[in-house]
Amino acid sequence: MRQAGFRVLISCVACLAFLSSAIAQDAGTTAPLSAAANQTQNSPTFHAESRIVVVDVVVTKHREPVTGLTQSDFQVLEDGKRQQIQFFESHIPSSSTPRELALPENQYSNISDETPSSINIVLFDLLNTPFVDQPYAREQMVQFLKTLPPGRQVALFELGSTLRMLAGFRATSDELLAAARKVVPHRSALLDTQDSREEAQDQLGLARQGSMNQEFFDHMSDFLAETTAARDQDRAKITLQALQDISHAVSGFRGRKNVIWLSEEFPVYFGPQMNASDPSASARNYFEVMHDTAGLLSSAQISIYPIDVRGLISGLTTASSGGGDRGNTRIRPIEDLHLEMDNLARETGGRAYYDTNDLKLAMQRSIENGSHYYTIAYVPQRQNWDSRYHHIKIQLARSGLDTEYRKGYFANKQTDRPTDQARADLISALQPATPQSTMLALKAKVSLPDSDHPKVRIDCVVDGSALAFTPIDGNRETAHLQFETVAWSPDLKVKANASHIVELSLPQEKYQQVMHNGLAAHQELQLAPGIYNIRVGVLDDGNKKIGTLDIPLRVSEVKKTSQK
Template identity: 35%
Template sequence: MCPRYFRSSLLSLCWLVLAQSAAQPAQTGQSNENQSTLTVRANTRLVVVDVVATDNKGEPVTGLKPGDFIVQEDGTEQEVQVFSFHQPGSEPPAATGPFAAPGRLPRGVYTNVPQYRTGGALNVLLVDALNSNFVDQAAARDAMLKFLEKLPAGEPVAIYLLGNKLTLIQDFTSDPEMLKKAIAGLKQPKSRAMTNAADSMVTAQLPMGSAAAETVGSMPGLLRGLAEFRDQQSAAQADVRVSITLDALNALARSLAGYPGRKNLIWVSETIPITIAVGRTRANSNRDYSAAVERTENLLSNAQVAIYTVDSRAIAGSTQFNVAGDPNPISAPQSEKQTLRGEAGAVASIESDDRVSTRSTMNDLAEKTGGRAFYNTNNLEGAVRKSIEDGSTYYTLGYYPANKNWDGKFRRITVKTERPGVKLHYRQGYFAIEPQSYAKLDASQKSSDLAQALSLSFPVSTALRFQAAISPPSAETKNKVLVNYAVDPRQISFELQSDGLQHASIDCAVIIYSQKGEALQTLSNTMNGSLKPEEYQRVMERSFPCRQTFDLGPGEYLLRLGVRDTRTGLIGTLDAPLTIPTQAAGTESK
């Protein structure tokens, strides 16, 4: 039996059967052998560019019209077909239909559709404890508290903490008291991937004690061995931090994608563990991360996320002249290190390279996503404030590229205006990735993406909107838990194939967790839809269905439910509590 709510307002599996739709469930990874491989695709995509316009004093410029902008892609002018203006206090656009923000839902029905709506930009404060030491974390927290004391009215802010995993500390709100309470309650976790997370990233080259320093100084081979070990340790830790950081940014992009409009990501960090050079992106281990970083940048751009990087180190001298920053304070005095195999010079070189690398990467990430980079300032509060002010008033331009060759290469976007005295900044471009290219990715990568999205270590994803109705075991469900999914069809990639049918494929998955967060069971299946024109029209007016049933004994559980478009890789997840009383399990029909 299907829940009444789904019969009345959303398309359920029951409706699909009654309509004699060709949607057939299949195991993940399997395909229909009779399905034709000839397809007709709408080979286009809308490119969205958020543009911040300011005058010579840095104040936002309002009143610009579509004709005031000239948009070019790789030097070729594009026709602007989407235009809108946004500023703080703007009324959010009217939302209608089953996948609008629903408010209160019927019992047993859950959704990942974002509840918070605004007509302006959203702001996300990312406190980076993974790549920052204790001292800089404390400085960043104090700066945020000062900023929140004077938070402009109507500015929605969410707070995330990047530690050994990404954690949502406070969801979107414009209430300064709630935000201050969240920041004040932040614990300062020690980064497991930094050599000296207490204060400095510089590692001691010598054992503790001046006698040991003298001994090592007389044995060049041992000194070189210690230096090589230090470098290998640093490289391994950098790889760990790169992996966690990119996973966190990917998860943020998926979590924010369902919110309409621009999202300003204010990333407060001591360092970014990636070096972006011409044609190559690497970590300190020299491992090439170009493909991974490009994918992350693409996810962020598609989610309309602009990165504002804030260097939490402020203005500071070398750590070797700061006793609090010496990772080995009772070893040889600084004066001795000045002459011992040139350690002072080596430390200065390491710190200089790290700062140059970090600032180069900060600039690159900000420019490519349409944000700004802030460093060399002791006014961290001001940097956070300027980040939010800069991205709060903007224009959204959209165009369909004239070049339909999706070759994966980077395409540079240029936006100009003939209005005198107006300065524009926006994201530099995008990677021309075919929208349906996700299906061609390595199976292990796709499996990893879904597993990450279904993990409680990451926030829920809103990139693919859906609702789920959960029915506990009963005689009507044959003593099984029944989950009916309803996916927003407007976000699904349909293909018109040579059989005249519209084809789509959606993965549905669930991980069942205990109240302690222990994964107990994982289930997944794929719904392949082959729809006639009239069926396709009805689906587009309602939803695309998927269904799961499974056995579950009495107890309290948390379900992380997920859906994924197998062609585009768009993912949506939600959390749903489920309580099965003792009498419900094994209930027989009377």
């Protein structure tokens, strides 16, 4: 399988260039694009056999971002050995609001005409947060969104039994606020609070007193522990799946992604102590899934800022414990939680905030620091990718500065996902509340029904440079793609869908044209008059990349022409 060389952090000029021309033409008829060619020449390129490590570094002094540093100010060590920096770039946020891609009427794209240096996700976690603490956290989130600086791209997600996107990156400030105010607190069926666990143990202890059948209560105690562990594992699985979904959704954005995670528990671990051989490992060491998730987060340049929404701990612990030994025993789990939060932030390059009631300030600092950063890329001196954890250390030439960056990564071997799993991922990506996936850049033109064409016609173009082609017979390139389009009604019912498979076997001339102009596809839907959200999805079976695109659509009654 052959793909284009790995280009580090190039802008999306090339993608935009192909999209602007290909939608009105067959793929392969447009002249080469000078903008794309120039961009490629000016960008560092690594061959397919080289695998690079990209590290985003936030530098602060007294918790304020430090800008103006150069490559000579940084030194990178992996497992104690100095590495040669192959690429360096500094990033500061724009003060202007990014504009949407200027498109003609009835044309849509999953990319914009300005690529920000960073994007931000506020993850409001109902799954891992007790009901009593959710209203205050929601109010603090609303206050934070009111003070959002211009130019910051923010999306709002809610984690319950599944992940839902409440507002996308293109949402206005008013739309973000409206979505935040609609978050409805509710109890998590999978969350056992410290109070509920202690109450269950107390009741069991009272029932045990004076009983002649102590063995029965031993079994009951084991059953309670196993039930709690099972719920914890279920929460961990849902949480990890949500992080994977976010990783896939934003992987097409080149640059840092800051996840501001509002929660009270963070049932994940990504550090070097993950134990793959321990058969009794709990959800916090759920090795294989966490291992894969850690790889997705690092490859997508995602940094996590966990924020403990319970606020100040000391007074809460004393008041609820009533003093005595129980108060001391309750402090220990909270201290452990804070250590886990620190680890989560350290392993992803973010920062943890806890023991504070000012959640708004924690969110403001997260987005401000995460928007000022430096990107460093290097090719490790070792050649083998052994799936082991490798430590990263960033050293600065200047003293008195603090750094935030991911402290290591798992050198996972590149393996292909099963086709059936990739197909399942595509189906998931087509769900109406799932965020758009930008792993493949898409553009579509919609033609509404008229007297000559009773169906909705959708002409889609996929970025050819992101597709995986396999050379055969020395002079042809093959690829296999799946196209799916679903029409959702406002009440989230499927009203129509279309699918087809594209199998390509192109001579070199046609292959080069697809690389320049994209791959075009056509689908049609039979829709009654009404309001719909059309979701177009494409899966490249070669590299398992997925691209999705949302199209808001209103279909009107077609007036019949009178016959003379």
